[in-house]
Amino acid sequence: MTLVWTLLKGNTFKFLTAILLSALSAGAGVAVIAMISRVSSADVITGQDVALLFVLIFLLFGLSFFSQAMLTSLGHHVVYRLRLHLSQRVLKTSVERIDQLGQPAILAALTKDVTSISQAFNSLPFVVYGAAVLLCCYGYLLQLSLPFFLCTLVMTILAVVIARQLMSASRQLKREVRENDDQLYDRYSGLLLGRNELKLSRQRRSSFFSNSLKPIVSKALGLEVKADRYTVLNGSWVNTSILLLIASIILIHSLFGVGTKEQLTTFALTILYLRSPLAGMIGSLPSLILGSVAYAKVQQLALHEGTDAVGELPEPETCWQSLQMKNVTYQYPSESGEPGFGVGPIDFELQQGELVFWVGGNGSGKSTCARLVTGLYTPHTGKIVFAGQEIDEGNRDWFLSHFSVVFADFYLFKQLINESGERPDSALVEHYLNALSLEQKVTVSDGELSTTKLSQGQRKRLALLLAYLENRSIILLDEWAADQDPAFRKVFYTELLPELKARGKTVIAITHDDHYFYMADKIYRIDQGHIMVDDETAHDYPSHLQNHTADEKEDVTC
Ligand SMILES: Nc1ncnc2c1ncn2[C@@H]1O[C@H](COP(=O)(O)OP(=O)(O)OP(=O)(O)O)[C@@H](O)[C@H]1O
Known part of the structure; x- marks a missing residue:
């Protein structure tokens, strides 16, 4: 009844x-x-x-x-x-x-x-x-x-x-x-x-x-x-x-x-x-x-009771200065009697406009930290402070709206949308398709990709295209380059990332590509769920290569 x-x-x-x-x-x-x-x-x-x-x-x-x-x-x-x-x-x-x-x-x-x-x-x-x-x-x-x-x-x-x-x-x-x-x-x-x-x-x-x-x-x-x-x-x-x-x-x-x-x-x-x-x-x-x-x-299933899936949000902050994780911890639930993997306590600070790399071994907790820093997972203890505001349930959706993310298990939507959720400018789409060397493979009509049945590397490029079009302040890429051929990997690290930075974007790239570590403003090592600045790796590179792109920052929004 x-x-x-x-x-x-x-x-x-x-x-x-x-x-x-x-x-x-x-x-x-x-x-x-x-x-x-x-x-x-x-x-x-x-x-x-x-x-x-x-x-x-x-x-x-x-x-x-x-x-x-x-x-x-x-x-x-x-x-x-x-x-x-x-x-x-x-x-x-x-x-x-x-x-x-x-x-x-x-x-x-x-x-x-x-x-x-x-x-x-x-x-x-x-x-x-x-x-x-x-x-x-x-x-x-x-x-x-x-x-x-x-x-x-x-x-x-x-x-x-x-x-x-x-x-x-x-x-x-x-x-x-x-x-x-x-x-x-x-x-x-x-x-x-x-x-x-x-x-x-x-x-x-x-x-x-x-x-x-x-x-x-x-x-x-x-x-x-x-x-x-x-x-x-x-x-x-x-x-x-x-x-x-x-x-x-x-x-x-x-x-x-x-x-x-x-x-x-x-x-x-x-x-x-x-x-x-x-x-x-x-x-x-x-x-x-x-x-x-x-x-x-x-x-x-205890799904969320709210049904306002597409509610209005306040405008994203364009000038947010810093994002801080303060004493953040997170623990996966235990499985078959084994305690779940835990991360933290994490203290991490990201400045607007920075290009940072997160490095670390398999299973060290990089993707988990990525879900925490983006607000997809809620810390069990500690807090995230963004643009001076502590993130809680009330402003979580707003906080999330600052990120474009390409995870390793990304889903590729065929529909292209811009930052307002509308059909993006076709000249811009064409520009990015060229930049991603996809102009021969994919066309766009009525705001839809002609196909998503492509190689994994090409699909990842399309995922990046979607992120570009969203035009959000922070871009997080989880081992994005792992599926790219060496030539395009080079394009990614030496051209695409610096371009993003030059446009004022803040980028966190999770990577194992030590050849390009010199491109980062800062490198953080994640180990056993803990995050620390990796001075050693950073010092391995000649000083003229460090902070390579710092001077290339042009037309930033803030
Ligand atoms: N959905 C999940 N449920 C329970 N435990 C998980 C889940 N996802 C990850 N873990 C645990 O967290 C640990 C860290 O996983 P995570 O994906 O964060 O590592 P990673 O550093 O990104 O690894 P990789 O470089 O291999 O992608 C795993 O070893 C696993 O024990």
Whole structure:
């Protein structure tokens, strides 16, 4: 029920109207039965009775069509909103949380859970209609015969108690199926992302299939078969209990002479009429159970509650002087009992217009520090001060808006935008495509790149193009040059970086290219999560090469 109310927020009036129409349609159904029963037991059938019967039948048709169409359309609108709402929440959720959850879990929520919730909603008309018919029939039965009604009530309670037990067993299993689905999505990711490795090695393929994928799929099979067994048992039980009810009524009529023959016939007719909406209701139970399990799973992700994914931000600071990390620490959560990697305490200061290099061994914490300095990760202790302001949740999005970043695992969007989020000037795009030696490979039309299916090195150049066009104050490049050929690597260090600096940009470049360390204003070494100025490396270079570009700074913004 929580699922229904949460998703119906803002549409309660429409939903209640649809329920009212369902109730009226159920009432019309019962009136048709009562009419048939009256006409068939009457001595003389008048033309008026027949006309009324036809009117009631058409009324039943109209009401059931409108009520179900309304509920179905409401269901589709709810799913539409749910899709947008969830995507907005993902957009608002911190990178840290998304990294913690992992892509497969979020993809499973956006695809499988949304589908399950939509199916639950689409089955809602059957449930509402079934419940309305049930109530109307019970009302009719009550006024038909009290003893028969009491017998019905006892049987109903018994049926419901047993059905509840079966449903909760099925629900528990569906929950386990859903937990298993996260692992299944993880294996599917491996299947696609590891396509090269899997294709190349028969042993890897066989091991992945038999030891990694198949056990998860088999587990899902076992759980689903078991869960559906309970669901099918439940459906059969409810169907049987209806027939048992009719048999019980016949029994008490024959043993104790309760009720008349006509009452017995009408009773049986009403109960049999009830069977099909009830079957629809029971048939919808699995989707409802799946829907609520999926909803609980989405809630468990603890995505950001805010949905204002594209809210307004104050203008970025053009003259910010310095960015400081003061005593910053960060610790990854522990995994399989092992404590997570920790960085810090970090004290780091970046002056506007500087070109600094971060160097360090694999796994020393460079990318983690990059996520901290850009505000993508929130420090666990310590603080970041930018343009004199301490960064907190209130100004984090504003702080983030000062950075363009190309991480090692960057995503290349085809759509080009400038600093205002609009289509960039085509002459400028052309200029950068030339500078990046991509003019022969990629064209831009309607603000979109003609292709992103390029080599890794070329894709990285396009990622840099996107960063150029954003025209932000600070550019952070995580081992950008690692995929470039030696000639373009030289262009990058000796031309592109100095040009950025000359335009007043502040650049942090994470690099292992010691050939070009002399290009940096400052070099910082990151080791075991600690950052320090690397005087030794800096002194390895002739003084005329150090701070090579300091004098080249021209038209800076501040
Ligand atoms: N998403 C994550 N969850 C948990 N731990 C992580 C995660 N990412 C990194 N780590 C841990 O942090 C350590 C440092 O990772 P990081 O990516 O910051 O290193 P790096 O210096 O950028 O390495 P490289 O030069 O290889 O890119 C890793 O050795 C790992 O233990």
